[in-house]
Amino acid sequence: MKHRFTVEYEIDCPVAIAVAVYLDAEHYIFLHKKYSDTYEVLSYEPATRKILIRESWELFGLRIGQTCMTEYVPPAEFLNYDIEPYPRWLPSVHHVLKARTRLVYTEIPERNSTWSMLEIELDLPFWLWPFRGWIEKAMTRLKIEKDEQDIDMIRRRAARFGRENNSIYLADHQFILHKDDYLRHFGPGSKPLTRPA
Amino acid sequence: MRNAERSGDVSPETAGGPPGPPDAFYPRAFDLSGLRRGAVNVREVGEGVQVVVVPGSDRLHVFRDICPHMGGPLGEAAVCKDATLECPWHGYRFSLETGALVENPNERIMAELRRRAPACFRPENTPRYALAPLAYQVVGDRVYVQRRRSEA
Numbered sequence: 001m002k003h004r005f006t007v008e009y010e011i012d013c014p015v016a017i018a019v020a021v022y023l024d025a026e027h028y029i030f031l032h033k034k035y036s037d038t039y040e041v042l043s044y045e046p047a048t049r050k051i052l053i054r055e056s057w058e059l060f061g062l063r064i065g066q067t068c069m070t071e072y073v074p075p076a077e078f079l080n081y082d083i084e085p086y087p088r089w090l091p092s093v094h095h096v097l098k099a100r101t102r103l104v105y106t107e108i109p110e111r112n113s114t115w116s117m118l119e120i121e122l123d124l125p126f127w128l129w130p131f132r133g134w135i136e137k138a139m140t141r142l143k144i145e146k147d148e149q150d151i152d153m154i155r156r157r158a159a160r161f162g163r164e165n166n167s168i169y170l171a172d173h174q175f176i177l178h179k180d181d182y183l184r185h186f187g188p189g190s191k192p193l194t195r196p197a
Numbered sequence: 198m199r200n201a202e203r204s205g206d207v208s209p210e211t212a213g214g215p216p217g218p219p220d221a222f223y224p225r226a227f228d229l230s231g232l233r234r235g236a237v238n239v240r241e242v243g244e245g246v247q248v249v250v251v252p253g254s255d256r257l258h259v260f261r262d263i264c265p266h267m268g269g270p271l272g273e274a275a276v277c278k279d280a281t282l283e284c285p286w287h288g289y290r291f292s293l294e295t296g297a298l299v300e301n302p303n304e305r306i307m308a309e310l311r312r313r314a315p316a317c318f319r320p321e322n323t324p325r326y327a328l329a330p331l332a333y334q335v336v337g338d339r340v341y342v343q344r345r346r347s348e349a
Contacts, residue, residue: 024287025303025307025310026287026288026303027286027287029288029306030283030285030286030287031286031287041309041310044313046313153269153286156269157268160263161267172318173318173319173321173323173324175303175310175311175314175320179318180314183317
């Protein structure tokens with residue numbers, strides 16, 4: 001049984017910054033260490049921009065977590081799917097619930113700001129259906145909490161280096177995921193984004 | 198704690214103010230005795246400037262509360278066992294002793310991805326990120342942080 005919902009709001013920064021922060025994987029387990037302290041790359045397909053990752057954390061001395069396929073669709077769309085528990089034998093809701101997310105950033109030209117829209121699709125067994133509202137609330141809260149941490153970082157960076165300054169992400173030495181695509185769309189000489197109709 | 202390396206002799210005449218030209222120091226001092234050892238202490242030294250202070254075995258390690266990488270708040274940094282300060286945003290680790298970048302743990306964590314991005318990622322061009330240690334002087338129980346020369 002499918003349950004779909006959307007989490008959307010404005011993020012006060014240019015799309016180039018919002019995308020850079022998402023692709024800046026170096027901050028995942030440091031700024032967001034409250035949620036996961038280990039991030040591993042299991043496979044990478046450059047041609048399709050798919051990266052299989054494993055995020056894990058320790059609970060009562062046991063390392064648990066999840067694997068997830070992540071996909072970047074330039075310039076500003078991100079997919080997550082095929083979420084599996086880690087280790088596989090771990091009793092987990094992911095054995096019975098299939099989640100798929102699509103995050104899209106679009107430009108708000110009048111404020112040079114970003115509209116963040118996260119679409120979530122849950123495929124639930126009938127016995128979890130009554131709990132769909134609770135699951136939706138939990139996922140929404142998690143999304144907002146992580147975004148708030150990112151927004152704090154964005155604001156502090158903007159105060160020091162300038163609101164539109166993405167030069168650190170473009171620098172030779174700075175690693176971000178799918179950097180070639182990021183440079184193509186947000187680097188020097190890139191075309192301005194246009195808002196979809 | 199021994200303060201001899203960076204402190205001047207304390208006399209009753211100087212105990213109430215900075216031990217040198219006022220312009221050479223930030224205006225607000227903080228208490229030496231209030232610092233937690235081996236931990237990050239955040240102190241406001243005036244003019245909107247925050248510093249992080251980590252008491253070592255024989256002196257204080259004092260830096261601005263700004264990571265040179267992306268401006269992260271070092272007041273939220275962790276002090277690691279190898280005497281480094283770990284930025285809370287990206288995990289870059291800086292020597293408490295010298296301020297030099299000791300490790301970017303993402304070089305290990307992201308090794309597989311970094312290796313596959315040769316066209317647009319050149320780690321050999323890495324700038325030498327470093328924290329600039331701030332000098333200080335202790336007068337009585339008060340610690341005065343010196344401005345860097347460019348600020349004085």
